[in-house]
Amino acid sequence: MAGIYIHIPFCKQKCNYCNFHFSTKKDNVEELVSGMIIELDQRKSYLKTKKIDSIYFGGGTPSIIDVKHIISIIEKIYSLYEVKKSAEITMEFNPDDIKKEKLNILRTAGINRLSIGIQSFENKDLIFMNRSHNAAEAINSIQLAKECGFDNISIDLIYGVPNQTESIWEKNLQQMFDLQIDHFSAYALTVEPNTKLNYLIKKKKIKPLSESKSENHFKILQEISSEIGYKQYEISNFCRKDKFALHNTSYWEDKIYLGIGPSAHSYNGESRRWNISNNLKYITFINSGEKYFDEEILSINQKYNEYTLTSLRTIWGVSLDYLENNFDKMITSHFKKNSRKWIENENAILENNSLKLTNKGMLFADAISSDLFII
Ligand SMILES: C[S@@+](CC[C@H](N)C(=O)[O-])C[C@H]1O[C@@H](n2cnc3c(N)ncnc32)[C@H](O)[C@@H]1O
Ligand code: SF4
The missing domain is CATH 3.20.20.70 (Aldolase class I)
Incomplete structure (x- = not known):
């Protein structure tokens, strides 16, 4: 997609x-x-x-x-x-x-x-x-x-x-x-x-x-x-x-997209890129061939953090199969270990091999995802 x-x-x-x-x-x-x-x-x-x-x-x-x-x-x-x-x-x-x-x-x-x-x-x-x-x-x-x-x-x-x-x-x-x-x-x-x-x-x-x-x-x-x-x-x-x-x-599903225009973000599976947030500079730079964007190649940890942050917010949750297929064992075991307490205190559940937030957990989505992050 x-x-x-x-x-x-x-x-x-x-x-x-x-x-x-x-x-x-x-x-x-x-x-x-x-x-x-x-x-x-x-x-x-x-x-x-x-x-x-x-x-x-x-x-x-x-x-x-x-x-x-x-x-x-x-x-x-x-x-x-x-x-x-x-x-x-x-x-x-x-x-x-x-x-x-x-x-x-x-x-x-x-x-x-x-x-x-x-x-x-x-x-x-x-x-x-x-x-x-x-x-x-x-x-x-x-x-x-x-x-x-x-x-x-x-x-x-x-x-x-x-x-x-x-x-x-x-x-x-x-x-x-x-x-x-x-x-x-x-x-x-x-x-x-x-x-x-x-x-x-x-x-x-x-x-x-x-x-x-x-x-x-x-x-x-x-x-x-x-x-x-x-x-x-x-x-x-x-x-x-x-x-x-x-x-x-x-x-939210890690699909690729192209963002056009000032301030627009793009993602191609490997890097993120964001255009300058200034209309005049965007027009001038694009016409003169100057650089009008910045970009960042995502590290494996950044990819994991982004996947966790966005998927956790959805009803489909963070898929353990996806983690196992796309990341190494250390990342998957970090995720499993850190998600345990959120399941125990009923802020999340494990269903169909995916970690999903409960209604209560949705109130703490940001705190839960930062706890799952690898910094
Ligand atoms: C940036 S606007 C663009 C769409 C359109 N200009 C509009 O005003 O509906 C997209 C949505 O972001 C939401 N939004 C923007 N700033 C927000 C804020 N500080 N807190 C909550 N929602 C915000 C608004 O609901 C808005 O509809
Ligand atoms: S300032 Fe513009 S973009 Fe922002 S919410 Fe209002 S109309 Fe939408």
Whole structure:
């Protein structure tokens, strides 16, 4: 399996929690897309396969640029690769960009899955986050996407927001279930450096939600979603009717992917590579032939750590067969030895020869994986 990730680094405005790479200045979109087309050409052999299973337009906000740019990137990919008929082609959309004409054009161009950044159905939360949409737009955008024929829709929600009560979080979930969404991602709000949220917390202008309250939101999320029939197939990802996100699943399953655009990451099974997180430098360097990326060849220990970190977060868990087939005996015995205590204290179970987190263990996923790491 191989995937292509396209990073569109523009946003309408800055959400107060976000430190992904984006710019609110849109004056060099044309040059940037041309640079990405050059990068696609230059790196056409990176994946060592021509068969593509998934394409993902993420950001930033891919939905704020003119559809002609998305189409030119899709056409370029089709000219270089054999994109499988069944390929999942996702585009992230912000609710206020969802317009009938745009959706119809993109559907015809091949986009078959939408990931809509709802974050919350509550105006209070949305204002706090400095989102560019309101609650009514959030609901309407999902309805409109369905009317335009998109039957593979995912939405993003954030919990653990300051002042978000349990009942507001439950209401958010209920609203999503009422809209019959088959896939969603729910993220705990994290306070990232260089964000307004971080600044406001440091200046004591706002108080973050306590860890115990945020944990309660996570428990509510697990309880309600499983009652309604959703599978929590990754700590932050839920689906029903087996609508797993193919592209994201490949990140967790050690599959190769090519990342195009400023700040995009790539992985070819041996090394990781990440592009410069600066739009102007990306454009300049790609046109002048200068280096616009860094890379790192992964050591065997790094590969083991990454496999453990990502697999442990999924319902498929860390496969002992995979470890035995891909790593030496010392690594496998380190894993077995260190996982014992997590099984004994019921944070993990061994099932079908794979180590999987229990519901309780999911709260400590980071601590458990660092304990399993080899440093
Ligand atoms: C980087 S955004 C890109 C998609 C799109 N621009 C949007 O806003 O929906 C991808 C997702 O990351 C999540 N995210 C970004 N920063 C986060 C943070 N600090 N805490 C929790 N979730 C965050 C949001 O749910 C967001 O939908
Ligand atoms: S959350 Fe999305 S819209 Fe908001 S700043 Fe980040 S990338 Fe842009």
